[in-house]
Amino acid sequence: MRKPRQHRRVHVIATATAAALVTLALPGCTAASEKGPAPGTPTGPGTSASGRAAAPDPSGSPTPSPSYALSTAPLTIPAVREHEAARGPGWKPAPGARVVVAQGDTAALADEARMLAGELGLAYGESAAPRAGDVELSVEGSGPAESYTMAVKDNQVRINGPDEAGVFYGTRTLKQAIRGSGAAPEGTVRDAPAKPQRGLNLDIARKHFTPDWIENRLREMADLKMNQLGLHFSDDQAFRIESESHPEIVSTPHLTKAQVRGIVALADRLHITVVPEIDSPGHLGAVLRAHPDLQLRDVNGKAVKGAVDISNPASAKLIDELLREYQPLFPGGAWHLGADEYQALVVRDPQASFPQLARAAQQRYGSSGRVQDLATGWLNDRADVVRPTGKALKAWNDGFFRGGVTSAAKDIQVEYWTGKEIGARPPLEYLREGRKVVNLNDEYLYYVLGQPNEFTYPTGRRIYEQWTPLVLRGTTPVPASYDGQILGARLAVWSDLAGAQTQDQVAAGIRMPLAALSQKVWDARQPTLPWDGFRSLADRL
DSSP states (O other), rough: OOOOOOHHOOGTTSHHHHHHHHHHOOOOOOOOOSSSSSSOESSSSSTTTTSSSEEEEEEEOOOOOOEEOOOOOOOOSSOEEEEEEEESSOOOOTTTOEEOTTTTTTHHHHHHHHHHHHHHHHHHHHTOOOTTTTEEEEOOOOSSSOEEEEEETTEEEEEESSSSHHHHHHHHHHHHHHHHHHOSSSEEEEEEEEEEEEEEEEEOSEEEEEEHHHHHHHHHHHTTTTTOOHHHHHHHHOBOOOOSOOOOGOOOSOOHHHHHHHHHHHHHHTTTTEEEEESSSSSHHHHHHHHHHGGOOOOTOEEEEEOTTTTSSSHHHHHHHHHHHHTOOOOOSEEEEEEEOGGSSSSSHHHHHHHHHHHHHHHHTTOOOOOOHHHHHHHHHHHHGGEEEEEEEEEEEGGGSSSSSSOOOOEEEEEEOOSOSOOOOOOHHHHTTTOOHHHTTTSSSEEEEOTTHHHHOOOOOHHHHHTTTOOBBTOOOOOOGGGGEEEEEEEEEOOTTGSSSSSHHHHHHHHHHHHHHHHHHHOOOSSOOHHHHHHHHHHHO
């Protein structure tokens, strides 16, 4: 029986993967090509200038074997990191050709093989010996996680990698090569991602997105070799996934658990981890409408928008019940704890404004305890609820505070989005502490519906030409010596003004930013293809 894929792919999230990938030293994108006919065109005495076979020599002299121009790398998004050129006709789908799985790998790669066969219009051959015209998939060899080799030779394609995800990405390269030019060039591709986390963050709380729309984004992400979908499904405006433990908080419309299972199952087939987020202790307005007794109030009795009273044990009890309920629904290897924009900490004097929080902080942490320590304790307590599942833990950067008597657990990844919020710290502070960081820079990677608060829709060109994973805040990169601590990046769709765009407009608006991001997290070096060429390639693929 096939073991669940999520247990085989936890390394995608694990921070140890980043170190392995950093050690990968790959040369330039492609070998230099020679001038001459297009790749795959036979040349020499046996062919005419047009590439067609020349008329037979009436003298009866034997016709020399055709020769071929040196191949060039397949044009894909993201671009392959290394291509060893060769001379030969390349490979294209032909009648009778199959996608076959190496003997012993059927349980691991049957899904990938059937998917590729359907996409290329080929037959699927289980554990069959490859023959002329076939594509063979196998798990073999060593190398970084998600790496692969694709060899095109003797009218066959062989794709292998040390794990299933790598083999799958090799099939995406082949699919794009065929879609773009009709053929895969002769030679060998060796490829691997620069960053272990690459993806899209989607706010489905403030705007309802249909399951079909989400699944279409998963397919788009998979072809771009992205591996994370963040789902922010709870906020002040709505709570968008069915709940049995607290049905009173669920909004209409929402996703049923059956629909979420379908989304997660497709993501699993596409080697994408779905990362859920129940943001707390702020952004809980939808929960508070059903539980006003948990509302945080200041010294004057004024309610604080979206914030639960973290000095009230009932607040923690409710959130922990939700965390435990949804853990089985999201079996992937990561969980987002939120922790951003807790409004008790954006006032001039939190201790004076919220005396109940100040008292609770001192009771827990001693006379030096402050409200920020109580918020840090809340984050750590929620992490303790999720940690036994083995999932990697994440929280927004403004949920990590300096100068307290306690600090956030070291295993919580910092999802860096802003330096603009009150109390937000610059990226170097986290990096110098040795923390792992994920890039969601709001200057480049925030697609905020309606463009409120001076946000502007990101462009693919700006990401492609100006941004790298080192640019965590604003436009200035951190020193390259910290590259290994930066685990990757996600483009974030936030539905602040939900009616500003339709689902179709959002899909169209993020298409090129997502493609550009995929290039820069797969290979952070300056791309060889200029922007206009990249955009044309994206349109063609």
